[in-house]
Amino acid sequence: MDRVVSDDLAIILTAVLLGTACGLLGPFLILKRQVLLSDAVAHAVLPGIVLVFLLFGSRAPLAVIVGAGVFAVICVLGVELIRNTGLVHADAAIGLVFPVLFALGVIGVTEFAEGVHLDLDSTIYGEIAFTPFRTWEFFGLELARSLPLLGTVTLVNLVLLILFWKELKVTTFDPSFAKVNGISPTLVSRLLLIAVAVTAVTAFESVGAILVVTMLIVPAATSYLLTVRLLPMVVVSVLVAWVAAVGGYGSAVSLDASIGGAMGMVAAFCFLLALLFAPKYGFITRTIVRTRRRSLTAGPPPSVPEPAGRRSA
Amino acid sequence: MSAASELKAPALEVRRLTASYSSRPALWDVDAEFPESSLAAIVGPNGAGKSTLLKAIVGLQPVDAGHVLIDGKPASENLDRVAYVPQRDAVDWDFPITVKEVVEMGRYREAGWISRLGQRDHELVDQAIERVGMGPFARRQIGELSGGQRQRVFIARALAQEAPLMLLDEPFAGVDARTESALLDLLLSIRDGGRTVVVVHHDIGTVRSRFDWALLLNVRTVACGPVAESLSPDSLRRAYGGSAGGSDVELGEWTG
C-alpha cells in the first residue's frame, strides 16, 4: 500500500491545516479579549476525552469531539457563573475553573485509562512527528488521518467565519448594539469557543494542547500589530501561522528538535519582529517616528499614533 | 413647533418604570411620553438615571416594574422601530474596521442572521454616510476619527436602521461647541425628515433653545413636556436643587 503523501509533507500539511483552523479563530479571541479563556477551554476538554473513552471505550473522533465540546461549554458556563456572582474577578474565575476540570481529566487518565493508548503526553504536548504513522485507508490508499480530520475542522471553521462574519463583527465591536438588534453576543461568543474547543481536541492527538493554544494566540496577536482592518487581520493571522508551520518544521529538522516546540518558537519570533518593527504599531518604528518629529518641530508634543488600545479602555 | 407635535400620538411612552442597581432605585415610577417627529431631550443631574432609562427602553437594563410602549406596542415587540446609539466610549475605537463597516451594522437586523447585505442595504448605508457628511471618510479605519466624526458614524449607523425612533446617549459628551452645534443641526434635519429623536443631554441652555420637548428626570419624572413648560425655573430647581449651576443668575439665564 502506498502512502498518498510523504511523511515530511504529511507533517507540514497537518501543521498548515492546524495553523489555518487556529489562525481563522484567533483574531476574534484577541479582539474579544478571550485569549485566556481559549487557553482554559483547550485544557478543560481533557475530561471530555477521558469520559468518552471510559464510557464507550472509544477514541472515535466524533464521539471525542462531542465529549470535548460538552466540557468546553461547562468550562465557559462555569467561568461565567462564577464571574457573574460579582464576588470573583474574571481572571480568577478562569484560574479556578479550568484547573479543576483539567485535574479531573488527569485523575481519570491515571486511574482508569493508563496503558490503554490514552496517555497524557500525547494529549497535552502531542507529537506531530508521529502523525504520518497514524493512518486511515481511503480506497486502498493510506493517508495520515490527521489530514482529513484537521481538514474538516479547518473547513468548518472557514464556513463558520463566512456564515457568521457580520455577527462576529458586530458582537465583537459593539455587543450592546448587537443585543438590541437581535444578535446575541453570548450566543456568538459561545459558538466561537465551541469552535475553539473542537479545533483543540481534533488537534490534540497530532500536535497537543500547547501548540494549539500557540497557534490560536500568537499569529493573531502578530497580525493585530500589522493590520487595521478585520479581513486582512484574519488573512495575515493565517499567513503567520503558515510561516510558523513551515519554518518550524524546517528548523526542527535542521536542529533535531521538537517539531511542535520549534513551530511555537517561529511563531513567537514573528510576533517579536512585529512588536518591534510593525509599520504603524511597532515599538522601534514608533520611537523613530517620534524622535524624527521631535527634531523636526522641536515645538509642541508630536501626535504620534499613541497605543490607541489604551485610549478607549 | 412644539404645539404642533403635541397633537400627534406619542412615539415613545414610558409608564411607571422602576429599575434599580442592587436594590437602590435608579429610576422610580418614571412616567414620560415623547411625541412623534420631535427632537426631545432627557435632562437631569448626575445620577438621575438618564442613561439607565435609555437602556431600560431598549431592554439592556432589567426593569423591576412598569412598561415601555413604542408606537403603542410593548417595546420588546417593536425594537425594530428603535435605533439606539450608545455612549461613544462604550466601544473599542481601536477595532480594525472602517467607517462603512460600522454603518453597515445598521442593516444587520433587517438582513437577519447569516444572510448578507443586499444592494438596497448598501445604498441605504451610502446614503446614511453621505447624510452625516462622512462620505470622504467612508474607508477610514475608525480609530483615525475625531470625537465628532465618531459620533457622526454612530448617527449614520442609526440612520441606516431606518427606524422612526432614534435614541442617543450623551452624543455631545467630549466634543467642542462648534461640533456640538453641527451635530445638532444634523439631528434637527433628521427630525424634519419625520423621525423622533431622543437625546440624553446635560446642557440645559442648548435644550431650551433648540429642542422641542424635554423630560426632566431626577430618579423620578420632575417634568415632561414642551421645553417651555418642562424646563420652567421651578421644575429646574426641583430637579437640580442648588447643586448644578443653581445660582439664581444662571437660572435666570436659562429661563431668559
Next chain:
Amino acid sequence: MDWLINLLPFSYTDSVVFIGAVILGVAAGVLGAFAVLRQRSLVGDALSHATLPGVCVAFIATGAKDASTLAVGAAVAGFIGAAMILAIERTGRIRPDAAIGVVLTSFFSLGIVLLTFLANFNNANQAGLDRYLFGQAAGLLESDLVAMGSLCAVSLLLVALAFRPLKTALFDMSFAGSVGLPVRLIELAMTAMLVIAIVIGVRTVGAILMVAMLVVPTVTARQLTSRLSLLLVIAGIVGAMVGSTGALISASATLPTGPTIVIVGFCVALMAILLAPRRGVLWRSGKLLRDRRRALNEGVLIDLETALHAGAPPTTEELATLSGRPASQVKKGLRDLDRAGALRTEQGRIHLTESGAGMVHALLHQRSLWSAWLEYGWTLDIPDAREPDPRDLKSSLGDDLTNTLLQRAREGGWTAS
C-alpha cells in the same frame, strides 16, 4: 526536619509530601494574594509555564539535577517571563490578556525545544516533562523541604516587614508613587513573590495546575474578610489546609497528588463563594428574592389603595387590569398581603383591613419622604457622609434631618440656606 517527619503519623514518604503540600499552600496562598488582588491571576499561569525553559537551561548549564539549582533556573525564567509580559503591554497595542498568552506559549515552546535537546544529549527523558507538567510530589526529598520551607519563611517575613507599602501599592499604585514610595521596586517585589510561590509549588502540583493554588486561597479568604492583613493570614491557612487535605486524600486513595489538591481547593473556594455570610451567593439571592417580593407586595398594596380611592373595591381581575401587572403577580402579592392580615375579601371584592390601611399609610409616608428627599434633599446640611436609603429614609438619615426635610417639603418653597 527529621523530628517533624517523625512526629507525623504517616509513612516517611507521605509525611514529606504532607509537609511539602502545607508549605506550598502557605506560600501560594499568601504570596499569590498579591497577584490575585491585582487581577493578574493568570500571570501566575503564564509564569508557571515560563519556568520550564529555565529548568532546562539550568540543567544543561550545570548538569546538576538537584532541586535548588533547577529552582534558581526556574526563578530566573519566571522573572524574564514577567518582564516580557510587562514590556509587551507597555509597547502599546497588545492588551494584557494577549501578552500573557503570548509569553505563556512562547516560553513553553522554548521549553519543549530545550527538552528535546536534553533528551538528545543525555539520558534524561520525557518523563521529566511529565513530572514538570503534572507535578510529582512523591519525588520530594527532605532537603527540598528545607529549601522550600526557608524560601517560604523568608518571603513571608519580607511581606510582614513591608506590609504597609505593599498594601498602599496594592490599592492604588499611582497614589503610592505620589507619596514617594518606590513603586517600581514594589512591583518588582510583588512579581518576585509570585515567582517564589510558583517555584515552591510547581514541583508538587505541576505547571498547568499551579494557577489554581494561587487563586483558591485568596478567593476563599476574600469571601470571609475585607481586611488585607486578615486576608493574607486566612489565605495562608486555607492554602495549608487545602494542601494538607489534598495530600492526605491522595495518599489514602492513591490518587495523583497535584490534581487531588486542586480539586479539594476548588471545592473549598466554591463553598466560600456560595456560603460566605452576608456576601455569598446563597445569602444574596435570598436577599434579592425578599427584596423583589417586598417591592411586589408594596406595589400591589399601592395599586389596591389607588383602586379603592377611585371607586368600588376591585376584584382580583379588575386590580390586575388596573395595575398593568400580570395577573399571576397580582395574585401572588395579594396572597402575601392577605397572610399579613392586610386584606378582607367580600364576595370576591377586596377591601383593606385596618392594619392594611395602616400599612398603606406607612408606605405612602415613606414614599413622600423619598419624594421630598429627591426634591429638597440638597438643601439639607448633612454633617457627615451618610446617604439616604430610599426604603428607609428615616433611619438612614436620622430623625432630625428627616424632620427638617419634611418641614422644607411642607413649606414647599425655595428656602435655600
